[in-house]
Amino acid sequence: MGTELNRRSFLVVAGLLGLTACGSNTGREGSAKGTLRHWYHAYGEDGVQDAVRRYAAAYPNAQVEVQWNPGDYDSKILTALQNSAVPDVFEAQVKVDWVRQGQVVPLDDLPGDARGDFVGALLESQTVDGKLYGIPQAIDTQVLYYRPSLLAKAGVTPPKTVDELVDATRRLNADGVRGLFAGNDGGVGVLTAPLLWSAGLDFLSEDGRAPGFDDPRAATAFGKLRELHQGGGLLLGAPTDWADPGAFVDGLVAMQWTGLWNLPKIVAAHGDDVGVLPFPRLDAGGAESVPVGAFSAMVNARSADVEAAKAYVKWLWVEKTEYQTEFATAFGAHLPARQSLAAQAEPLRDGPGKEIVGFVTASGRIASPARWSARANTALSDAVSRIAREGAEPAGELRAALDVARDEISRLDR
Template sequence: MGIETSRRSFLAVAGLLGLAACGSNTGREGSAAGTLRHCYHAYGEDGVQDAVRRYAAAYPGAEVEVQWNPGDYDSKIVTALQNSAVPDVFEAQVKVDWVRQKQVVPVGDLLGDTRGDFVAALLESQTVDGQLYGIPQSIDTQVLFYRPSLLQAAGVTPPRTVDELLDAVKRLNTGGVRGLFAGNDGGVGVLTPPLLWAAGLDFLSPDGSAPGFDDPRAATVFGKFRELQTGGGLLLGAPADWSDPGAFVDGRVAMQWTGLWNLPKITAALGDDVGVLPFPKLDDSGAVSVPVGAYSAMVNARSADVEAAKAYVRWLWVERTDHQTEFATAFGAHVPARKSLSDEAESLRSGPAKDIVGFVVDSGRIASPSRWSARANTALSDAVSRIAREGADAATELRAAVEVARGEISRTGR
């Protein structure tokens, strides 16, 4: 991946810098004069690291040092924001706690007349109390990939409802091929949001004032999830988890829930024998969906030069549309955060890629709302895990998660 040979780069790639890679315990009060430090998580696609270093080197306003972070990037960022002026710029999804603790700064003024070109839902996901705190870089989503040939052989039509999905998983579990892979945890980590949306629910109420899953339909849909776990058609214990397409391209499963970013590898391996679907609806009161997420460029409020950091973000993620298009489409499949750039991207104009862009436009839902706290998310995820994997009573588990979510909404101040 074109890794630099300096000792610092070697240690970062080897994971030996730990939290220091994103600024914790650096012994520095702030960025060196004229130098900005930009923190990325370690993208899996070949070429991304070279590209972001090339972008940084081209910036005319200051020297920019790219910090590449393998491992638990999210924890590194949380620690860095609490303790350090480094990094000046980092990629993340805004959290309400960061805003309340004044760890990040508003960046909405950087958009100017380009605001209307950004996908509105992405901007909303990075907004707290009317202020934008992150400039979206590109859109990622997840979909249900399936092998049309295997479904046809089993007499299965592409599932459009949750019950049809359960039936398909069972019927496709044959001849050494499992029906579905959604992660080695059975899909708890990635299917909880689409299951809520399938029932017509969400993490939060539309105005953010209450939990959005305080409804009997939540127990119903997560009861269906329990049926999926016990039906025998799920692949568990795969060598790689849901974010890697290996189980699907190696023929271990007929369907896999995974990311758009894997589309080039999947089509290279399987050619035209690839179909894609949004997650199915529970019934006519629910909805099909795909989760929409985007890392956004954010500015550390403790940066030694906040205005310099903001100027760099504006240059990279607002002005340099050539960098933005390349970043989204040249190293795996992603959707640009700006509508005009999606319309121009040749790789998104046909086949499954075109279908997925349509899912994002028609059925995309925000996977990580800014007001949805980590504690509330853990409570819901743990409840769903106990329902799905242990057979715990759905209504009881969800009532407890609702109470935690209510407390978090009150704590963070809606």
């Protein structure tokens, strides 16, 4: 890539990843001029909350109330979809169970002529049984940030394999600075997928009809997380969790696994002393990776006015390209979900940002497949937690998780 990140660069990313009128009166006060409730999780970047409230206030066809949701947003959404007409619109990544239980509505009619402008795999990741249930808002990824000066001082080269990452974490644990922060659970939550990918595996088989980790290499990969825990270089109990750059910015660690969105804060804190890496491969048979995902706007099937909610989603996430550009590029660093808006991603034009775009191009993997159910994910996460934190035998733990995953796949296929 050249010195300037251009449209063509983002088309390469897109190639890798794929890379109306309001309804009739439903009893709401004022019908189309009624109130819509829009839920977001609590973004960590300054300015996002003010921006989305400004977008909502600008919508001409209804009053839109924005609710900001700190804490366990996923649980709040699950509860709301089961029991309530609120929110009308919310951001999430679609799950097959929501579709099968009739909790979300198809949005295939919303993209219109703009469908081809969205990164193809993002639309695919929000598609179940051939129908689209979410309009992507922005693309996020996660990478390994490191301080080149601290690695040089310790005689450590940037890790290219998982064994090198384990060794670097141990050797960088010095002078009151820990080697690595990957969350207060020691990486169970955010490193499970990259560890699978490092071994050339995945949550599901390519056709989605079988578990993708029914392989001895999965046990080997998750055993490496146990080695990270035993090495003494992992930071646990940080004031903030992995999605916040605080541990890295404040000099508590030499390396942190966290999001692209934190790049501006990290560069502001450390200047040129910032390096970035994808998650390393397990061995020659594995692969480097970065997770790629996007929150998408969805409509609650229990909304008192589904058509009004859909019209609002179309206005905000299909028609209002100036808002979409600002949302993706003005608060932290994100990749726009639409190719035509990509050239405006200022933080990604050079330096570590440009490198991260290259990682997405070469090694991006969809982080949350729609057919990977919450129950299967919990079973695997619990197994990985016991392996990493308690020293449980990997193969045995994974057998139990595989049984749950097979049951879930069978249930979804019925």
